[in-house]
Amino acid sequence: MTPNTSQAGRLDDRPDGLHVIGAWTITHYARLQAQIDAFKAQVGNGHDLDRSIDLSAIETLDTAGAALLIDLLGVERMAATMAQAPELSPARRALLDTMTQAMATPLTPKSHEISKPLAFLAQTGERIEDFWRQQRLLLGFIGLILSALVTNLLRPRRWRMTALVAQIQQTGFNAIGIVALLTFLIGAVVAFLGATVLQNFGATIYTVNLVAFSFLREFGVLLAAILLAGRTASAFTAQIGSMKANEEIDAIRVLGLNPVELLVLPRVLAILVTLPILTFVGMLSGILGGALVCLVALDISALQFFTILQEVAPHHFIVGLAKAPLFAFFIGAIGCLEGFKVSGSAQSVGEHTTSSVVQSIFMVILLDAMAALFFMEMGW
Structure with missing residues (x-):
């Protein structure tokens, strides 16, 4: 088996833009998450995130790495970056697109607890409907x-x-x-x-x-x-x-x-x-x-x-x-x-x-x- 020679993934903040380099996989998840948190803290302290993003140096990418990239850039910025990145392979583009759509879907809001009288009325209605269906x-x-x-x-x-x-x-x-x-x-x-x-x-x-x-x-x-x-x-x-x-x-x-x-x-x-x-x-x-x-x-x-x-x-x-x-x-x-x-x-x-x-x-x-x-x- 050929050994995996991919370098560990990292963020490289350069004057010409932000470069995403190396293997963005589950193996390096903890270290990449720490880098992203540190970068967000710097942006929060006055650094400008509105810069070009270079994805050409990504060597390997899985769902964990794609989720980290979307967490870093946001759903809208990720979609815009993919549109301007012809160097992405079809497989990575499909993975990023699927993860972007999944993370863009809002979570179902937690249902409010129904009061006991309303729950009793709802159950009564369901039983009446079941009875009517049974008679039919x-x-x-x-x-x-x-x-x-x-x-x-x-x-x-x-x-x-x-x-x-x-x-x-x-x-x-x-x-x-x-x-x-x-x-x-x-x-x-x-x-x-x-x-x-x-x-x-x-x-x-x-x-x-x-x-x-x-x-x-x-x-x-x-x-x-x-x-x-x-x-x-x-x-x-x-x-x-x-x-x-x-x-x-x-x-x-x-x-x-x-x-x-x-x-x-x-x-x-x-x-x-x-x-x-x-x-x-x-x-x-x-x-x-x-x-x-x-x-x-x-x-x-x-x-x-x-x-x-x-x-x-x-x-x-x-x-x-x-x-x-x-x-x-x-x-x-x-x-x-x-x-x-x-x-x-x-x-x-x-x-x-x-x-x-x-x-x-x-x-x-x-x-x-x-x-x-x-x-x-x-x-x-």
């Missing part, structure tokens, strides 16, 4: 589901009955036990609370009506939907999200298949079938839980309990069961949509799985509240 995506995804559903209804050969039956078993039959147990316990709790309140008025017999109305209209479908949102929507998101992370969905598209038709429709149709069934199971289990409490704690016989239950209008059962398909459709759509939004990492799968559960439960409660207001205004 959900509406668009619902449109894709309905479009694929109509297309498949007209083509029976495209029906995927095996996938549909498998999803019905996973989302419905495997969940019957937990739904029945939970609603049975909630029915017992409702009966205990009703008896505690009504006992003060000598009207414990109306505990039967309380249990029947609450589970036929609200608790049966609501508890089943919330359980399905936590159990099934999360499973949909995790399954489709894992396929998205492994690029299996891209492979499906490459094969000319429609991911919505292949992955979403069987899941949505399955949950449309299973939630009404789970709702019916929840209604029966909740009423049986209330009947057990009435039999044990309130001395209301089973015959008396079911005799009073027969007097409850059947439209309460229809109102509760009619909400199940609506809840099921939104739970399935949200679970599948969040799966398609997974970016490709395990962390993203977890985040969107959590988001699908939260959104599904929120949507179920919101729709239930709107349905309750509607049925109340209609007198149903």
Whole structure:
């Protein structure tokens, strides 16, 4: 290797001008910086810097040396000097020009600290905007589901009955036990609370009506939907999200298949079938839980309990069961949509799985509240 014979860089202040000599590199940075500081001190004491600058004696130059030259002359003077220095090689001219432009760019001013009320309002606005964006995506995804559903209804050969039956078993039959147990316990709790309140008025017999109305209209479908949102929507998101992370969905598209038709429709149709069934199971289990409490704690016989239950209008059962398909459709759509939004990492799968559960439960409660207001205004 040829030894580096370049002389150390220096400033030479002569009567005919300022000469930049030698190697202006990172190796000599400290000594060159000291020379520049000393020269600036002399200029500050009355010496004139408005003189010619000679760059022809520079032997080597790197970014550190270029930064020192620009610090010495200033951005504007450096640009003027380069324009009047034809002896500079294209490489050094490009380096000096790049460094000049970089050092001429003003630094981004430090952002002012935002007060807590303004920060809270900003975060609230961002969350509202995110919510609105999510609802727009959900509406668009619902449109894709309905479009694929109509297309498949007209083509029976495209029906995927095996996938549909498998999803019905996973989302419905495997969940019957937990739904029945939970609603049975909630029915017992409702009966205990009703008896505690009504006992003060000598009207414990109306505990039967309380249990029947609450589970036929609200608790049966609501508890089943919330359980399905936590159990099934999360499973949909995790399954489709894992396929998205492994690029299996891209492979499906490459094969000319429609991911919505292949992955979403069987899941949505399955949950449309299973939630009404789970709702019916929840209604029966909740009423049986209330009947057990009435039999044990309130001395209301089973015959008396079911005799009073027969007097409850059947439209309460229809109102509760009619909400199940609506809840099921939104739970399935949200679970599948969040799966398609997974970016490709395990962390993203977890985040969107959590988001699908939260959104599904929120949507179920919101729709239930709107349905309750509607049925109340209609007198149903």
